Amino acid sequence: RVAVGDQHSLALTSWGMLYAWGENGFGQLGINSIESHCNVPKLVKSLARKQVVQVVAGSNHSVALTADGEVYCWGHNHAGQLGLGNCEGPQREPVLVKSLAGCPVIQVVAGGMHSAVLTNGGFLLTWGSNKYGQLGYTPKNNELFSANPTVVPNLATYSEAVKFVAAGEGHTAILDSCGKL
Numbered sequence: 001r002v003a004v005g006d007q008h009s010l011a012l013t014s015w016g017m018l019y020a021w022g023e024n025g026f027g028q029l030g031i032n033s034i035e036s037h038c039n040v041p042k043l044v045k046s047l048a049r050k051q052v053v054q055v056v057a058g059s060n061h062s063v064a065l066t067a068d069g070e071v072y073c074w075g076h077n078h079a080g081q082l083g084l085g086n087c088e089g090p091q092r093e094p095v096l097v098k099s100l101a102g103c104p105v106i107q108v109v110a111g112g113m114h115s116a117v118l119t120n121g122g123f124l125l126t127w128g129s130n131k132y133g134q135l136g137y138t139p140k141n142n143e144l145f146s147a148n149p150t151v152v153p154n155l156a157t158y159s160e161a162v163k164f165v166a167a168g169e170g171h172t173a174i175l176d177s178c179g180k181l
Contacts (some may be wrong), residue, residue, distance in 0.1 A: 113128050
């Protein structure tokens, strides 16, 4: 499996090992280096003992899901897209999104400056930039971002379960159990 951001790439082997290369100005490679770029794939060492099953890339951040259901984010965080409850960073190596502990995540998604997860119950949680309404809700105090994973309220009461999620630079799309977008 391969994921690409604006200027960085991630590759996941069949053994769950994650490699990264490309631009690293915001730590989006997750290799804990201040190098501005890397021309060859490097192992993301901090996840080497985890079995990564999914990886996605936003513009300048990355998200991984492990076989244990843990979600890790790293890279640029100026819009809270890492889901760490703050906009501090960048994070140069993967950080566990603690607020998702125990949440049965089955899919991770990254847009330009936002992230999302889908649970096995069909709930969608989003966080990061909401400049274009891509989170699906208005964050507290009408902020243009949310740094905490939050259930999209209108989808929580939607009659059909969300089955798949995709995201782009400034949007998020879902496919429901009836095959509707």
